[in-house]
Amino acid sequence: MNRDMIYLGGRWVASSSAETIAVENPATEEILGRVPAGTAEDVDRAVAAARAAFDGWAATPMAERGAFLGRLHEALAARAGDIARTVGLELGTPLKIARAVQTGLPLTVLRGYADLAAQPAAEETINNSLVVREPVGVVGAITPWNYPLHQVVAKVAAALAAGCTVVLKPSELTPLVAYLLVDAADEIGLPAGVLNLVPGTGPVVGAAIAAHPHVDMVSFTGSTATGRAISHAAADRIARVALELGGKSANVILEDADVTKAVKVGVANAFLNSGQTCAAWTRMLVHRAHYDAAVELAASAAAGYLAGDPFDETTRLGPLVSAAQRDRVRGFIARAEARLVAGGAPVPEKGYFVAPTIFADVDPDSELAQEEIFGPVLSIIAFSDDDEAVRIANNSRYGLAGGVWGEPGRARAVASRMRTGAVDINGGAFNPLAPFGGYKQSGFGREFGVHGLNEFQQTKAIQQ
Template sequence: MYNYIQHYINGQWVDSTGNEKIDVINPATEEKIGEISSGTKEDLDKAVKAARAAFPAFSQTTKEERAALLDRIADEYEKRKNKFIEIIIAELGSPVTFTTNVQYQMGLNHFRTAAKLVRDFEFTEKRENSLVQKDAIGVAGLITPWNFPTNQVSTKLASAFAAGSTVVLKPSEETPFAAMLLTEAMEAAGVPEGVFNLVTGTGDTIGNGISSHPDIDFVSFTGSGKVGTKIMENAAPDIKKVALELGGKSPIIVLDDTDIDYAAKKAISNIAGNTGQVCTAGTRAIVPESIHDDFIEAIKRHLSEFPIGDPKDESTFTGPQVSEKQWNTVQDYIQTGIDSDATLVAGGTGKPEGLETGYYSKLTVFTDVKPEDKIAQEEIFGPVLSVITYKDLDEAIDIANGTIYGLAGYVIGNNPDTLTHVAKSLRSGRITVNDGQSDFTAPFGGYKQSGIGREWGDYGIEEFLEVKTITGLPS
């Protein structure tokens, strides 16, 4: 059991002013692994007050001082590597190999990248007869999701600290313990009192409280479109700045000159990784009619290479859904696909054989999916792939761009000119061509209803800044 029932406010672990608790469940065992306090408005007010009091001094620190702080946080983060991996496996059900190589590592990379970039970041810029100055925005409210418990928290914190902003963090109540462990790392790294504050609790109380709080200047949220809309509504009366990283329904455009086995494995890995609980997951494989049958056969051949099972087993590729609620949502979408005119190639409803305990879903693949079908339009957030065919590239691009989302996209093929044309034609914030690797200095965010603003690298730092123009200064 994990004993993290306090909030972290003004440099101290403190009891909640309320008595309600929220259970945290291991999705692989369906057993309780701990609980957190369901924070109150009073708890949030104390955290915001602490962040507001700490802001003047912290915002005036030098960028070298903030870079050194980020490096110390990263050092303390690394010291807790095994504990981070243990906690993420337990609270999310993320397989150990994925947790080690992706979940843990991404969180570390954001702190190291921000520390490096802020040292060379220009906070002032001379124009013709003006000085442009970039100031820390103030108190930032951070609301993070459950699917990447260190990555999403770390990218926001690293950018905020680099900019000189103080923060109040609300981690997901489903996977809160990684954020609690990160808090211990920041405490050990010497983050000044009030610069970082953490309040656990529900979205209704703490999430809505952050986005509507008059003393919070900026809200950075990652999660669903529905909640993103509510945050914008809450922030509107104060004209509060908002950054939103929301959903996705990312396409994988397979070109006709590709290696079909390679493309099939790429498509499966997109839905199998993190159990499909990835906002950038390529969940629509858009395939030429001429190679469709071969592609489906390749999918069938390679599915067994992505085993589902115990997340503590190093051979496991896919773990459980995060919760019973999420499992039920995925099952409903799978049934919707079965009830449509689509053809079920693999998987289906129910749990995989031998995995009756735990919120496990089958790797599920549909073909003969129409671009307008519900399973091809809505974010499922589970291990479900829709295969859609196209006649020519213009049609493929139209299908790819034909959703309300625009977070990510993938292009698989060999012809450089075609790859470039398709990548530049997709209306999405991040495009991966073949084996392109994540660049932590490059911006992350989406078009359309996938969000507002950017995270990662210097673009992430910019979100936590206000721009001031000064004219008429003595020369």
């Protein structure tokens, strides 16, 4: 699965360096292939190509840009099987989840932006002013490994719909699926320079994009620490930044909730993608009236998450992405000062697996409840009333997502007090057209739908 080129100005070309990055299969510890280790010089070339293409793409009518995205959707959908297989290999996502989430979700998002661009919003007038939206310019998109195509599409599709051109750096841990997107873009004849691909490491390619004087906006998804560094680099030149960072989301189960359903859905949410989800509900807050039952239900649910081969249709829990991530998660488990109610189940000897793990009686101020672990680890915390539940839920430097279970009016009241960017009530489904983003150290800016489109646009007032 070697991909030995980068994509600049509508052509596959060699990197300026002969160095490569090995891509590993985390389920088998085998090397899948290699991609170029891009350089700052490669970023310079990519930005130059994006800058040269910008005026023409920005001047292309939005509906025509939407038509390109529609064709891109068709070409990518034709690769759905390859996408699921590739994500299964380079990330270890179980095949069922790879098809539904890692493949289906980005295709839905891409279709949404194609439709949005096909029907541009009407121009706004305020007295004698015409308010127009224009593309920001050249966008540097730096994407994570946990949802490697979904996060690419969330940025690239919105930026292209808005009229921006893009330099894309996928994660060096899961870069292969991004090549499938660029293959599709090349196949449909996306104008040269509109989308450019430079794989490489964060300290080299990511840093070069963040600091580049001709990148007008950086859109980043990843850790809060890296987001902070990107913000500093972009601030020196007053460039726009959108950040989707970490999370430590609370799942609040009120006294009048359907506890059985709330716990079952909550455990599934926490363990999705082996817990490698920024919006995962990793803190389960349960009213004391149901606490013991909830702990028992959660432990029973965890027993159904057998770790194994991602390509076995019965597997529900794949490996973590790397040895370093596995060891980091195991460190949190080893240091935990709480009651272990699930964990230690057998996992394959080879591969970077961690057994599904649940702790009860967790101190809300402890490391276990405060740090983003990014593995299949769930903390259960008791509360006595709605006010205490809200205090515990908001006792975090993060604010990305969350859930509330209970009588709808009461649950809505609790949700409105949670300082977080998204809240699901009684298992409300994720909406890929609704705005998604964080409060506090979970970042700023929004993705998806018209709100995601607006992130890549400037607003101009024309008086007449």
